[in-house]
Amino acid sequence: MTKQDAINLLTQKDQMQLLSFYDTLTPEQQENLLAQIEGIDWSLLDVLKTHETVNARGTFAPLSAMELSQIDANRAHLEEVGLQAIREGKVAAVLLAGGQGTRLGFDKPKGMYNIGVTRELYIFECLINNVMEIVKKAGAWIPFYIMTSDKNYDDTTAFLKEKNYFGYNAKYIHFFKQEMAPSVDYNGKLLMEAPDRLSLSPNGNGGWFSSLCRYGYDKQMKEAGVEWLTAFAVDNVLQRINDPAFVGAVIDSGCDCGGMVVRKADPNERVGVLCTEDGKPSIVEYYEMTEDMIHLKDENGNLLYNFGVILNYMFNLDRLTEIKSKRLPLHIVEKKIPYIDGDGNLIKPTTPNGYKFESLILDMIHMMDSCCPFEVEREKAFAPVKNPTGVDSVESARKLLEKNGVTL
Numbered sequence: 001m002t003k004q005d006a007i008n009l010l011t012q013k014d015q016m017q018l019l020s021f022y023d024t025l026t027p028e029q030q031e032n033l034l035a036q037i038e039g040i041d042w043s044l045l046d047v048l049k050t051h052e053t054v055n056a057r058g059t060f061a062p063l064s065a066m067e068l069s070q071i072d073a074n075r076a077h078l079e080e081v082g083l084q085a086i087r088e089g090k091v092a093a094v095l096l097a098g099g100q101g102t103r104l105g106f107d108k109p110k111g112m113y114n115i116g117v118t119r120e121l122y123i124f125e126c127l128i129n130n131v132m133e134i135v136k137k138a139g140a141w142i143p144f145y146i147m148t149s150d151k152n153y154d155d156t157t158a159f160l161k162e163k164n165y166f167g168y169n170a171k172y173i174h175f176f177k178q179e180m181a182p183s184v185d186y187n188g189k190l191l192m193e194a195p196d197r198l199s200l201s202p203n204g205n206g207g208w209f210s211s212l213c214r215y216g217y218d219k220q221m222k223e224a225g226v227e228w229l230t231a232f233a234v235d236n237v238l239q240r241i242n243d244p245a246f247v248g249a250v251i252d253s254g255c256d257c258g259g260m261v262v263r264k265a266d267p268n269e270r271v272g273v274l275c276t277e278d279g280k281p282s283i284v285e286y287y288e289m290t291e292d293m294i295h296l297k298d299e300n301g302n303l304l305y306n307f308g309v310i311l312n313y314m315f316n317l318d319r320l321t322e323i324k325s326k327r328l329p330l331h332i333v334e335k336k337i338p339y340i341d342g343d344g345n346l347i348k349p350t351t352p353n354g355y356k357f358e359s360l361i362l363d364m365i366h367m368m369d370s371c372c373p374f375e376v377e378r379e380k381a382f383a384p385v386k387n388p389t390g391v392d393s394v395e396s397a398r399k400l401l402e403k404n405g406v407t408l
């Protein structure tokens with residue numbers, strides 16, 4: 001794209017602020033900026049204009065989960081089905097690690113956070129230790145895909161290499177970068193984070209499959225005989241990655257996908273609940289639930305919307321490929337977005353100042369025809385590190401790690 005092309009386009013889009021500093025840039029920076037402008041997905045901004053939001057929801061109904069008692073009664077069989085599939089190389093794992101540890105006051109990839117007390121124990125290390133347990137049990141390496149982002153690819157790859165992948169076989173590790181989406185202020189103007197750079201951020205955890213496909217990994221997997229993909233968040237240090245009973249249960253169920261769920265700690269716990277929406281699997285966020293829904297009980301006195309997702313899902317690869325071309329709903333999220341002002345000074349706002357565009361993995365569940373909710377024990381499988389202290393924090397995760405016999 002030439003400068004003149006950019007002027008034409010940006011005049012038409014009313015976004016000429018992107019060229020404010022153009023004449024002060026080096027030729028290389030100019031070229032970079034033009035490439036970024038060329039790459040803008042304008043349809044995102046159209047969503048903002050048309051207010052075509054994702055908030056309109058259908059009719060929710062409860063979806064019963066495969067509960068612990070039922071799983072325990074059948075555990076040996078489920079594990080065998082799962083281990084067999086893992087041994088045959090049919091189940092890959094995808095770690096969603098595009099984010100930084102910003103909320104922990106840590107300006108590096110979240111997985112590089114050291115949660116140890118008397119020794120070093122990194123979040124990545126916890127996760128790799130967990131998957132290694134399954135690798136040993138199955139006697140086979142699990143293809144392990146790690147999603148990073150533009151912001152943390154270099155740090156992540158260098159760190160894991162330096163740590164020798166915490167013992168994982170590097171041949172089975174593949175990195176890819178999450179796609180980025182632009183940010184806008186409240187007037188819909190695209191923000192810049194430097195004179196030669198748009199403000200871009202990872203496009204939400206729903207972007208993982210399309211990002212993976214851009215690297216050709218979907219084809220690589222298909223050729224290697226992979227049939228299932230698990231996808232899970234970096235923040236849960238007790239994450240049971242490719243837990244054989246979970247894998248076996250989803251395969252046995254004949255469903256398109258599955259999700260690990262925990263019994264809610266209390267009716268108002270702030271988690272998304274796996275349910276159905278207009279007859280298809282869906283996740284209703286806690287803030288979308290009416291008081292009625294929150295407290296509805298079955299004849300045994302159990303909450304009907306009782307199982308919260310922990311961001312550990314399993315998807316059938318063929319089904320993912322089928323929905324690949326469909327656009328996921330866009331979530332418009334208010335955020336504090338650092339930007340440069342008209343004089344080129346970097347401003348770090350302390351209150352939200354604009355919108356980011358995100359697609360969410362839970363919307364992929366809704367595109368599937370069926371889903372198997374699989375209950376896991378909170379104390380053994382759910383220790384998300386979201387905040388420094390309090391609920392879902394470094395502190396609470398440390399306690400749970402210790403309870404599970406991990407030396408800190």
Ligand SMILES: CC(=O)N[C@H]1[C@@H](OP(=O)(O)O)O[C@H](CO)[C@@H](O)[C@@H]1O
Nearest residue numbers: 205271272309310311360361362384
């Ligand atoms: C968009 C998305 O996937 N949100 C997830 C995710 O929430 P955050 O609090 O936004 O990290 O993790 C939760 C479990 O820790 C899960 O309940 C929720 O559905």
